[in-house]
Amino acid sequence: MSFSSIKQTVGYGDTVLLHVGYDNMLPMIVTKGMTHQTKFGALRHDSVVGKKFGTRIQCPKGWIYILHPTPELWTLSLPHRTQILYTTDISMVVFQLDLQPGSVVAEAGTGSGSLSHAILRTILPTGHLHTYEFHKERAEKAKEEFHQHGHSGCVTVTHRDVCGEGFQLDHIVDAVFLDLPKPWECVTSAKKAMKKQGGRLCSFSPCIEQVQRTCEELSAQNFSDIVTMECLARHFNIQYAKLQNLSFESSASESTADKETSNRESYSEPPVKSASATLSSSRHKEVKRGGSDSGSHNFPSAVPALNMPGHTGFLTFATLTCH
Ligand SMILES: C[S@@+](CC[C@H](N)C(=O)[O-])C[C@H]1O[C@@H](n2cnc3c(N)ncnc32)[C@H](O)[C@@H]1O
Known part of the structure; x- marks a missing residue:
């Protein structure tokens, strides 16, 4: 398949x-x-x-x-052999590297192949991915999975230390992606792999010290537009809150001061009559979906999740112009 x-x-x-x-x-x-x-x-x-x-x-x-x-579902279910990139970062990588059908890409290291699958889907049917991994079993396993997933013809898996031995590609790639502990050590080789008209590079690093060294090396090697970003997804949960039914009648006992306070908190939608439609103080109380009793009803609201997905890493992008 x-x-x-x-x-x-x-x-x-x-x-x-x-x-x-x-x-x-x-x-x-x-x-x-x-x-x-x-x-x-x-x-x-x-x-x-x-x-x-x-x-x-x-x-x-x-x-x-x-x-x-799909690459997205594979990222959520693949057997982890290493830490992997997730879809929030992957989407930014694919977009910022300007990948499209026909692109030629160099990637190191292959790891568990999470990013590789998204790259391959983007560059097919005429593009090619050269991916490098210095851990032999991981390289072999990735090769086997690419074959199983119908990608054999458009990916080359090489078992190699790219920092020590380089990519050994001569001006053929449009983009380079690095997910390595010392990405700055292979910038020279990445540059040599990139087409003479230039291209885009991305390096993923968890620590800002790694980012700093990579940026210095990219700058020294005449890369431009060097930008580092962090992608964080903010999840919202839907919760149902209890809202008291709106009262459109002014209470005779309500003082003028009370009315002003009510008006400041007034719920102006729908704009029915001119009455002060007040929200109950229990409006943020979470209640079960669908329930309602006389005098109140439930409405859905979006609430940020208490546990937000945290830092995974920094993405540093850079452009190489004609060289
Ligand atoms: C964090 S993993 C990459 C995960 C991958 N981006 C993914 O989404 O599945 C980093 C990989 O780089 C490999 N690696 C580290 N240094 C390397 C080097 N100098 N040359 C080739 N591969 C290297 C490691 O063995 C590891 O498998």
Whole structure:
């Protein structure tokens, strides 16, 4: 199968992603006669063959969805051999490197291949990814996965230390991506790999000291537009809050001062009559969805999650012009 062309139904040898619940997805290569254990019990591979991707499958203790792989879902479910890049950073990398079908890219290190899959989807069908990894087993595993995912023809995996031995590419790439402990050590080699008309480079580093050294080296090597950024996704949860029904009648006992206070807090939508429609003091209290009693009702509101996804790393981008 190929990650880049959508298949309708599952066949033997396909990689399917089992959606077992919120934040819980597992890859499975469909193999004749095999059984996969999930938290909802055993799933026989044979039982998914011929089913449409997206189908809900009954397991002994619950339901599982069988999904078609995409780079985004693969990032969420891949077997981690290293730390990986996630979609928030990946989207910025693909955009800032100006990647498009036909682009030629050099990447080091390959790691678990999370970014590689997104690069490949973008540069297909005529582009090429040269990816480097100095850990032998990781390089071999990545090669095997690219083959399994239908990418063999557009990716070259090389087992090499790019800092010591360089990319060994001569002016053929449009963009370089570095996710290495010492990216500054391979800027010279990256520059040599880049096309004579120039291109874009990105380096991902968790620590600002690494960023600083990389920027100094990029500047020394005549890269321009050097920009470092951090991408953080801000998640909002939907919560239901209890809102007292609006009263459009002025209470005779309400003092003028009370009225002014009410008006300042007034809820001006919908603008019905001229009454002071006051919000209950319990308006931020979280209540169950759908419930309502006389005198109040529930409304959905967006609340930032208490646990925000934190720092992953800094992305440094730079441009190389004609060289
Ligand atoms: C954090 S991982 C990369 C993760 C990858 N970006 C992803 O999204 O899956 C860094 C990888 O770089 C490799 N590496 C470190 N130094 C290297 C070097 N000098 N040459 C080649 N690979 C190197 C490590 O073995 C590791 O697998």
